[in-house]
Amino acid sequence: MALDIVTIPCRTDNYAFLGHNPETGDTFLVDAPEAAPIVEELAKRGWSLKTILITHHHPDHVEGLPGILAAHTARVVGARADAHRLPPLDIEVAEGDMVDAAGEMAHVIDVSGHTVGHVAFHFPDSGVVFTADSLMALGCGRVFEGTMEQMWGSLSKLAALPPDTIVCSGHEYTQANAKFALTIDPDNPELKSRAEAIDLARSRNQPTVPSPLSLELATNPFLRAADPGIRRNLGMQTEPDAAVFAEIRGRKDRF
Template sequence: MPIEIVTIPCLNDNYAFLAHDPASGDTALVDVPEAAPILAALGERGWTLSHVFLTHHHADHVQGLKEVLSQHRANVVGAAADAHRLPKLDIAVAEGDTVHVGKEVGHVMDVSGHTVGHVAYHFPDSAAVFTADSLMALGCGRLFEGTAPQMWASLGKLAALPDETLVYSGHEYTRANGAFALTIEPDNPDLISRVRDIAAARSRGEPTVPSSLALEKATNPFLRATVPAVQANVGLSGADPVEVFAEIRARKDRF
């Protein structure tokens, strides 16, 4: 039985996620932007946290941890490479390590770029990957600490996962990301359709996260630096994909 995943809106545009194994009762929390909505979601379901999986050190992903731990004695998991600036870790992990929610195994992926030491957690049996601010819905995180080659390599790891994988990213930035994506691929029919669907979902107050990896690969400009039409549209036909990615990222930073 796959883990049950609950998307929790936090702050203005963040998401946290609960991953619950019905058989064992284990429940993991991915990132802690804000305690109150997370504690409410746990209380409504009668769940008790067993683990907290942190993706990176930015305050809007960790600042609710102390309050959550005051009510749930969970083991805190995060990147060994980031341990010096994360809250105190019970379990430090690195690329290739595994975590568990009940019997389900999650694989730790180093997805540095937005920050150095950013990790993602991939649960193949449930076709889910928690990416926070690495691969995002129709976007990727700003390169605050890492380089374009680092982020392109990280996105490549994520893009290599099965197409049916659902991408649980950390923010509701999708509408704005879609507006930018149309400046890169204005004639992409999959993108045009997705932007229309995003507008409808947001008008109903629905989150646009998670999204399927197949959809990201068809519409997310940051995954499409090898596509000839994308290269042509940014004036870099035949260029190294890292150079194309860096140009797209620079354009988004100015958008």
């Protein structure tokens, strides 16, 4: 049976996620931007939190942890490479490790780039991946600590997951990402349609996260460095994919 996934808006534009296994009754949390909405959602559903998966060290992904742990006794899982700047961890993980979360195995993927030590958690049995600020809806995280080549490698790992995988990313940036994506890939009919759907959803204050990986592969310019049309638009027909990605990311930084 697939996990029940609940998207929780936090702060001004963050998302946390609950994963609940209806067979075991166990629940995990991915990231802790803010305690109150997460604790309230757990109480409303009558769920008891057992595991907290942390993707990276930025404050808007960990600041809620003390308040959550005051209300729930849960083990905290995070990257070994980031342990020196994460809250205290009960379990340290690295790429290739697996950790039991609510009775399902989460596969750890190193997605460094936005930060060095950023990890994603892939649940292949339920077809969902929690990517935080690596792969995002119609975007990717700004490359703060790693290199462009590193970020491209991380995105390539995520792009290789099954296309029907649901991508749970960390922020509501999708409308702004769509405006930028249309400057890079203006002739993409799927992107135009998606941008219209995003505008409608946001006008109704509805989240645009999560999203299917298949949709990201078809519309997200940060996954489409090999696309001939994008390469023509950038005048980079013969450059390596990583260089095309770096140009796209640089343009987004200046957008």
